Amino acid sequence: MARPSGSSTASTADRLRRAALTLFARHGYAAVSMRQIAAETGVQVGALYNHVADKQSLLAGLMHSHMAELLLALDAVALPDDDPVAALEAFTRFHIRFHSERPDEVFISYMELRNLSPANFAEIEALRGRYEARLGAILEAGAAQGRMHPEDAKLTALAIIAMLTxxxxxxxxxxxxxxxxxxxxxxxxxxRLVAA
Structure with a gap:
């Protein structure tokens, strides 16, 4: 029976991403070579470049996928527009649940930012900024209603995200x-942090 067109390529690309994710989380981006990723994937080193331009592109792709999934998942959560305290609780629970299921992705997304090229860093930082802004908007709405008292909504949002992560x-x-x-x-x- 003939293999469906593209299935081998998609399978190899998926194995490549999973291997890189595991190795980067276990050893750190700087310590992992493309040769190690190839060995973990079960392909020749040269074959990796049919799926990814280089190790930097692989790291950026993993981070981009994580942030894109995070934003899509948050969009699917019912955050009440008229009740910022309930929205903050829903955000808190969502963040813990989502991230607890993806420890390797979280580790890489936070610990390997320093290894991104400036262009890739700017792209990932923009996605992170969108996520942080969603929490910041909840805090600002709570402050406007007098139901929360964060001294600095942006700084408080960053502190909450770091604590939950x-x-x-x-x-x-x-x-x-x-x-x-x-x-x-x-x-x-x-x-208690936001005096809600």
Missing amino acids: GVTTWFRAGGRLSLVEIEARYWEMVR
Whole structure:
């Protein structure tokens, strides 16, 4: 039986991305060579360049995919327009849940920014800015209604995101607290932080 057109290429490209993701998260971008990615993927080094221009493009692509998925997933969350406190709680729970399922992507997206070229950094930073702005808008709406009191909405948004993202560094399923319990406790911390 003939293989569907493009299936081998798509499969190899997917294996390449997964191998790079695992290796970058385990060893760091700078320590990983294209030869290692090829070995992990099961192809010759030269064949990698049929799927990606270079290691930098691979890193930027992984980060771009993560941020694009994050923004799409956030768009699908019902964040109440008329209740910023409820919207902040929904954002908090969403952020923890989404990121806890993707620890390697999160690690790379935050720890490897320094290894992006200036052009790639600008592109990823713009996507991050869109996400941060969504939280900032919730905080500003809460402040406008007198239901929250962040001293600086942008800085508070960055602090909240850093705190919530940190869960991925230590959370393990089957630990002392379930993810739902962690979401509830972190929501209480976020609520107190903005005096909601």
